Amino acid sequence: xxxxxxxxxxxxxxxxxxxxxxxxxxxxxxxxxxxxxxxxxxxxxxxxxxxxxxxxxxxxxxxxxxxxxxxxxxxxxxxxxxxxxxxxxxxxxxxxxxxxxxxxxxxxxxxxxxxxxxxxxxxxxxxxxxxxxxxxxxxxxxxxxxxxxxxxxxxxxxxxxxxxxxxxxxxxxxxxxxxxxxxxxxxxxxxxxxxxxxxxxxxxxxxxxxxxxxxxxxxxxxxxxxxxxxxxxxxxxxxxxxxxxxxxxxxxxxxxxxxxxxxxxxxxxxxxxxxxxxxxxxxxxxxxxxxxxxxxxxxxxxxxxxxxxxxxxxxxxxxxxxxxxxxxxxxxxxxxxxxxxxxxxxxxxxxxxxxxxxxxxxxxxxxxxxxxxxxxxxxxxxxxxxxxxxxxxxxxxxxxxxxxxxxxxxxxxxxxxxxxxxxxxxxxxxxxxxxxxx
Amino acid sequence: xxxxxxxxxxxxxxxxxxxxxxxxxxxxxxxxxxxxxxxxxxxxxxxxxxxxxxxxxxxxxxxxxxxxxxxxxxxxxxxxxxxxxxxxxxxxxxxxxxxxxxxxxxxxxxxxxxxxxxxxxxxxxxxxxxxxxxxxxxxxxxxxxxxxxxxxxxxxxxxxxxxxxxxxxxxxxxxxxxxxxxxxxxxxxxxxxxxxxxxxxxxxxxxxxxxxxxxxxxxxxxxxxxxxxxxxxxxxxxxxxxxxxxxxxxxxxxxxxxxxxxxxxxxxxxxxxxxxxxxxxxxxxxxxxxxxxxxxxxxxxxxxxxxxxxxxxxxxx
Numbered sequence: 001x002x003x004x005x006x007x008x009x010x011x012x013x014x015x016x017x018x019x020x021x022x023x024x025x026x027x028x029x030x031x032x033x034x035x036x037x038x039x040x041x042x043x044x045x046x047x048x049x050x051x052x053x054x055x056x057x058x059x060x061x062x063x064x065x066x067x068x069x070x071x072x073x074x075x076x077x078x079x080x081x082x083x084x085x086x087x088x089x090x091x092x093x094x095x096x097x098x099x100x101x102x103x104x105x106x107x108x109x110x111x112x113x114x115x116x117x118x119x120x121x122x123x124x125x126x127x128x129x130x131x132x133x134x135x136x137x138x139x140x141x142x143x144x145x146x147x148x149x150x151x152x153x154x155x156x157x158x159x160x161x162x163x164x165x166x167x168x169x170x171x172x173x174x175x176x177x178x179x180x181x182x183x184x185x186x187x188x189x190x191x192x193x194x195x196x197x198x199x200x201x202x203x204x205x206x207x208x209x210x211x212x213x214x215x216x217x218x219x220x221x222x223x224x225x226x227x228x229x230x231x232x233x234x235x236x237x238x239x240x241x242x243x244x245x246x247x248x249x250x251x252x253x254x255x256x257x258x259x260x261x262x263x264x265x266x267x268x269x270x271x272x273x274x275x276x277x278x279x280x281x282x283x284x285x286x287x288x289x290x291x292x293x294x295x296x297x298x299x300x301x302x303x304x305x306x307x308x309x310x311x312x313x314x315x316x317x318x319x320x321x322x323x324x325x326x327x328x329x330x331x332x333x334x335x336x337x338x339x340x341x342x343x344x345x346x347x348x349x350x351x352x353x354x355x356x357x358x359x360x361x362x363x364x365x366x367x368x369x370x371x372x373x374x375x376x377x378x379x380x381x382x383x384x385x386x387x388x389x390x391x392x393x394x395x396x397x398x399x400x401x402x403x404x405x406x407x408x409x410x411x412x413x414x415x416x417x418x419x420x421x422x423x424x425x426x427x428x429x430x431x432x433x434x435x436x437x438x
Numbered sequence: 439x440x441x442x443x444x445x446x447x448x449x450x451x452x453x454x455x456x457x458x459x460x461x462x463x464x465x466x467x468x469x470x471x472x473x474x475x476x477x478x479x480x481x482x483x484x485x486x487x488x489x490x491x492x493x494x495x496x497x498x499x500x501x502x503x504x505x506x507x508x509x510x511x512x513x514x515x516x517x518x519x520x521x522x523x524x525x526x527x528x529x530x531x532x533x534x535x536x537x538x539x540x541x542x543x544x545x546x547x548x549x550x551x552x553x554x555x556x557x558x559x560x561x562x563x564x565x566x567x568x569x570x571x572x573x574x575x576x577x578x579x580x581x582x583x584x585x586x587x588x589x590x591x592x593x594x595x596x597x598x599x600x601x602x603x604x605x606x607x608x609x610x611x612x613x614x615x616x617x618x619x620x621x622x623x624x625x626x627x628x629x630x631x632x633x634x635x636x637x638x639x640x641x642x643x644x645x646x647x648x649x650x651x652x653x654x655x656x657x658x659x660x661x662x663x664x665x666x667x668x669x670x671x672x673x674x675x676x677x678x679x680x681x682x683x684x685x686x687x688x689x690x691x692x693x694x695x696x697x698x699x700x701x702x703x704x705x706x707x708x709x710x711x712x713x714x715x716x717x718x719x720x721x722x723x724x725x726x727x728x729x730x731x732x733x734x735x736x737x738x739x740x741x742x743x744x745x746x747x748x749x750x751x752x753x754x755x
Binding site for chain 1: 502579583585587603604611614617691693694695701714
């Protein structure tokens with residue numbers, strides 16, 4: 001053996017021994033960590049806020065480690081769930097939306113009724129806002145009253161306007177459709193985008209339509225998707241006609257059909273280039289983002305919400321529409337891990353929820369919560385107004401995915417001028433009939 | 439030699455012949471064992487998923503999650519769906535437009551860079567290749583801004599010549615797919631260019647010199663010298679273009695998600711819609727099977743008319 005080979009061999013031997021020693025050393029120190037129970041969580045919920053919720057939880061549960069995996073909702077989260085469900089490797093807790101998404105994964109979820117009753121008492125459901133309660137069960141087969149997801153946060157959808165632009169142009173907050181069109185024209189003529197609508201992403205279309213439909217016939221939208229009323233009912237057709245008029249009268253920006261609400265629309269709105277935009281209570285969170293943030297969103301001083309204007313001169317503005325923003329479910333894997341339920345409970349009604357609310361992430365799902373962090377009086381006023389609206393909000397969610405897809409295609413088709421309101425809703429009716437097997 | 443000796447010799451000869459022959463046969467048989475890992479790999483990662491998808495395509499689910507045997511029901515539903523035919527049309531347009539346009543522009547760029555640049559060659563090669571390595575998310579956001587009719591870069595340019603774009607190219611039922619195709623061409627032309635640069639550099643300099651002496655230039659040089667000598671690159675780009683077309687997903691998903699009203703739906707987004715958004719795994723599997731059949735058919739046609747040698751032949755590209 002030559003000298004080089006000996007040196008190499010000695011080096012390799014030393015490295016192996018060192019590695020072994022380090023390994024043994026870590027293994028000796030490890031038991032404290034190994035004893036900790038791990039809770040795995042997947043969601044699209046903002047990572048920074050979830051981190052704070054986890055920190056709060058781990059402080060009071062020193063023997064639990066929560067491992068959070070953040071995903072963009074689509075396609076990452078949806079594909080990750082699908083793959084994990086197929087391979088029986090879902091985490092303990094998964095983020096869920098009521099209706100469609102919860103129903104897709106219901107076979108993999110544990111019923112939460114008894115756990116909730118044990119934690120919060122037999123009347124635990126009364127602690128949750130009514131619209132959230134209804135949405136928790138949405139899409140369940142007839143006779144199945146199990147709860148498979150709990151709301152983590154709620155939302156109210158509404159229109160927002162830029163108070164500074166309105167003040168500069170001496171515009172009043174529109175209370176009627178005619179006033180809305182007038183304001184939109186005034187904004188356009190001064191170079192502002194009147195009302196930004198991201199038609200390419202379907203969610204904003206659904207929200208605006210629901211606000212209109214619930215003004216014309218409260219609750220009819222919800223009944224139609226459950227098969228209890230026809231989509232071709234006069235109220236829903238009229239709502240679709242009004243939707244179309246938002247394009248033809250210049251309320252929405254030119255080219256809205258190819259636009260996305262996020263990130264483009266939200267950025268333009270925050271930067272003060274847009275007069276109005278259909279968003280929701282979650283818009284408040286912009287004020288809590290890490291600097292630098294646009295001056296208008298500091299303390300939300302440049303923005304205020306308003307309801308969809310009355311369609312007739314003496315009519316009423318749209319009632320509040322909303323429900324669960326994001327919820328969580330306990331998988332059947334997670335049901336075997338008691339710490340997983342403890343963390344889920346803290347997310348919806350505990351320190352975790354409080355951490356989220358302090359970041360102004362959205363509204364609580366359980367009554368009695370409010371941000372404890374310092375917020376401006378303007379924000380505080382808006383926040384409590386939203387909470388008040390949540391108590392009697394109409395449902396905004398779809399129960400069945402094929403109905404939602406058909407509706408999104410229909411509303412997009414009307415916007416593009418390819419479908420008439422009646423023709424579009426006939427398509428939704430046919431899809432609903434097929435999905436529900438009527 | 440006695441008769442006994444003769445038999446011994448014959449026996450000895452047969453033994454001497456048979457032993458190596460048997461060994462050789464055994465060795466030849468043993469060689470097949472080396473294929474087992476490859477076959478197992480193929481079976482697990484290709485064969486099994488295909489069979490699973492075919493099997494799954496025969497089932498459907500109710501909105502309440504109950505699965506039931508649907509037979510060929512998903513395929514019947516697919517064939518009756520206008521969206522399916524729209525998707526098929528879009529895929530055909532995608533392939534028929536993007537592949538030749540990318541090849542032509544890529545080829546022209548490669549020729550121009552290789553023939554007419556010296557010191558800036560590397561710069562041009564890099565600049566035109568940048569879109570290929572740029573994140574598709576960034577590309578989608580940038581092109582949405584370009585197409586935006588209200589404040590977009592395209593509108594700014596059109597304003598200079600007195601035109602006003604009063605509709606969204608991405609949001610219009612008639613233009614959405616073409617707007618996406620333009621972005622795709624922009625994204626991938628650099629790849630075609632790079633392939634042609636490699637092809638051009640593999641052509642011996644003497645051929646160019648001889649062509650010039652013979653008076654070939656311009657179209658004649660392209661038609662009779664470059665195109666035949668670059669046939670390997672052309673075939674490779676055609677093959678890769680077809681594969682790329684069938685795999686199209688992120689750009690469409692990010693920019694239009696198949697809308698408006700399915701006008702820009704492609705196979706990828708159509709499968710995703712049913713499989714992941716709606717949870718109709720059976721229908722999504724049926725679409726996947728159709729795509730598989732289509733891919734198999736196109737592969738067969740390529741092998742039949744283009745052969746397979748260009749994939750492994752050295753010196754073509």
